[in-house]
Amino acid sequence: MQAVERALCQNWERLFSYARRLSGSRDAAADLLQSCALKALSVAPPAEETRIRAWLFAILRNIWIDEYRRSQVSAELGPNEPDDGRWRYDNRLIAEITVRQAFDRLEPPHREILELIELAGFRYAEAAEILDVPVGTVMSRLSRARLSLLEAIEGGNVRALATRRRQAS
Amino acid sequence: MPEPDITSWTMLNAYVDGELTPEVAAKVAAALVADREAAAQVATLTRLRAAVRVEEPREQAPPFVLPRVRPRPLRRSAMAAAALVLVCIGALVIGLMNTQSPKPPLSDAIAAHRLWLSQPTQQQAQRADVALAGADLGNLPDLTLASLTLSHLALDLSGRAGGILAGYVGPNGCRVGLWIAPVDDALPTQPTIRDRDGLTIRAWRGRKASYALLGEGIDTARIDGIAALVARITGGEHSIPNDQVAALAEARSGRPACIG
Numbered sequence: 064m065q066a067v068e069r070a071l072c073q074n075w076e077r078l079f080s081y082a083r084r085l086s087g088s089r090d091a092a093a094d095l096l097q098s099c100a101l102k103a104l105s106v107a108p109p110a111e112e113t114r115i116r117a118w119l120f121a122i123l124r125n126i127w128i129d130e131y132r133r134s135q136v137s138a139e140l141g142p143n144e145p146d147d148g149r150w151r152y153d154n155r156l157i158a159e160i161t162v163r164q165a166f167d168r169l170e171p172p173h174r175e176i177l178e179l180i181e182l183a184g185f186r187y188a189e190a191a192e193i194l195d196v197p198v199g200t201v202m203s204r205l206s207r208a209r210l211s212l213l214e215a216i217e218g219g220n221v222r223a224l225a226t227r228r229r230q231a232s
Numbered sequence: 233m234p235e236p237d238i239t240s241w242t243m244l245n246a247y248v249d250g251e252l253t254p255e256v257a258a259k260v261a262a263a264l265v266a267d268r269e270a271a272a273q274v275a276t277l278t279r280l281r282a283a284v285r286v287e288e289p290r291e292q293a294p295p296f297v298l299p300r301v302r303p304r305p306l307r308r309s310a311m312a313a314a315a316l317v318l319v320c321i322g323a324l325v326i327g328l329m330n331t332q333s334p335k336p337p338l339s340d341a342i343a344a345h346r347l348w349l350s351q352p353t354q355q356q357a358q359r360a361d362v363a364l365a366g367a368d369l370g371n372l373p374d375l376t377l378a379s380l381t382l383s384h385l386a387l388d389l390s391g392r393a394g395g396i397l398a399g400y401v402g403p404n405g406c407r408v409g410l411w412i413a414p415v416d417d418a419l420p421t422q423p424t425i426r427d428r429d430g431l432t433i434r435a436w437r438g439r440k441a442s443y444a445l446l447g448e449g450i451d452t453a454r455i456d457g458i459a460a461l462v463a464r465i466t467g468g469e470h471s472i473p474n475d476q477v478a479a480l481a482e483a484r485s486g487r488p489a490c491i492g
Contacts, residue, residue: 093294096293
């Protein structure tokens with residue numbers, strides 16, 4: 064089996080999960096996955112086999128951008144730092160079930176960066192390559208996403224937080 | 233007082249993800265000792281990471297089926313290289329078509345000898361004096377000393393150089409062909425083995441012509457003796473040494489007749 068086919072087989076579930084996060088539907092994710100595989104098998108892969116995994120995710124994402132048009136929601140939405148005041152998040156609320164529910168309430172760009180870093184296990188540099196952004200952007204985007212996730216777990220609302228920040232400033 | 237950027241939310245995220253350099257990570261760790269707020273954030277981040285990472289894909293992926301892929305398209309450089317190869321091949325083919333392909337040496341001689349061998353019966357000798365282009369042959373060699381009688385003569389003009397095959401027949405019907413053609417500088421001056429295509433061949437070049445002696449299944453000592461005799465005669469030596477005559481007689485009597 065060739066390196067690309069092997070990487071596709073090994074990351075099939077995770078690629079589908081990423082496609083599912085991006086597209087928001089199972090059918091679209093399945094189509095996205097097939098398009099990704101077709102594209103990956105039709106072009107020359109990276110010379111270094113260790114880069115093939117991130118390359119597959121980048122292909123999938125680019126196809127999604129080209130064919131399904133990404134949501135206009137900005138990836139930079141949300142606070143960059145916790146709200147002023149004391150650290151108010153209750154760690155006891157952080158559990159598998161609450162995280163799962165909160166995940167679904169996140170904006171797609173936040174779900175995407177968490178999918179890549181937390182679930183797919185990419186390093187910042189690899190995620191930057193997939194997203195075609197600088198590493199610094201990955202850092203800030205991830206920190207926003209985690210803050211939004213905490214807000215969602217607390218039952219808060221990212222938009223409301225952002226509105227409050229704008230009103231305060 | 234810790235540096236504010238060291239314990240920023242973004243920096244703490246990178247810290248728990250292990251993305252900081254050892255030096256910066258050490259600074260953050262040192263700052264956490266004095267900054268309870270930052271330490272609480274790190275605790276929350278650690279718990280959050282652990283909770284997120286246990287999440288498994290909720291929907292089962294479709295079966296792993298690779299799509300059928302058409303052959304990978306050639307890159308532009310590869311296509312150019314392929315086109316260049318095709319052009320070169322085309323030019324080579326055209327060039328070959330415009331030039332006569334060189335035949336292997338002695339091909340005309342072998343063809344003429346084969347043609348003679350294919351004729352079923354011995355024909356009456358048709359003696360003729362042939363003036364070959366560029367050569368003053370005079371009379372064809374008399375090979376009586378080798379018990380060979382001239383019985384066939386064929387002029388071959390199919391080749392570029394032209395040539396003549398003089399066919400000699402022995403007492404037992406053995407056929408030996410003597411091919412005479414313009415001087416070929418590639419041949420040695422003394423009879424040399426040039427066996428090919430199942431024929432025993434000795435070839436050499438004289439001063440005015442090239443010669444090839446051909447026989448099928450003929451004893452090598454006999455054809456060597458005949459070749460030496462022809463070389464002497466065509467070289468203008470009319471007196472044949474007694475030892476050569478004796479060798480010819482021995483070869484003729486001691487070995488079975490040739491196939492041809």
